[in-house]
Amino acid sequence: MLNIKSLISEKFLFLSRFFHTPGQIGSVTPSSRFLARKMVESVPWNQVYHIAELGAGTGAITKYIQTAKRRNTKVLLFEKDPILRNKLANEYANPDLACYEDCRELYAALCHENIEHLDCIISGLPFFNFPQVIRDQLIEQIIISLKPDGLFIAFQYSQQMRNQLSEHFIIEKIKFVPMNLPPAFVYVCRKKAVPV
Secondary structure, X not given: OXXXXXXXXXXXXXXXXXXXXXXXXXXXXXXXXXXXXXXXXXXXXHHOOEEXXXXXXXXXXXXXXXXXXXXXXXEXXXXXXXXXXXXXXXXXXXXXEEXXXXXXXXXXXXXXXXXXXXXXXXXXXXXXXXXXXXXXXXXXXXXXHEEEEEEEEEEEOOOOOHHHHHHHEEEEEEEEEOOOOOOEEEEEEEEOOOOO
């Protein structure tokens, strides 16, 4: 019964934050467990020492990251909404996890944490809602923060970002997740090698 209460509470919190800042939050409901699992199953956890989640929201994917990751894997969560960010910081308070506000300052957060690069970045950011200049800033931060051949795994509600992603990444797979509201596409992308 407590789990159902918690789930309902999480959905109401997410909905209220959506109405407060609809451009920042891409949906009226948190990611489903089906979407969260599809995102997390694409990560080679035995090779991941540093990972970031962009647009962590209420932690719908974060809880699966916490279950799947190795014991000392460092997790950086980024969430713009202060209420959701504080919830995440309280719920996942431990030395291997840090919360930050703005993923347009992703690389600065890495420097602050003394992390050279990330092995993987998971994103729930609603790129479709952002002006092109912000999309470009985010992609730039993702590229400079990922290690060579690092993974970028993002879900979107359309294939509108496919062209921009394919400029900078090898799109290894696009998985469709119908059991989500709305249905989503999971892009599994690998950072392209820099030409020498």
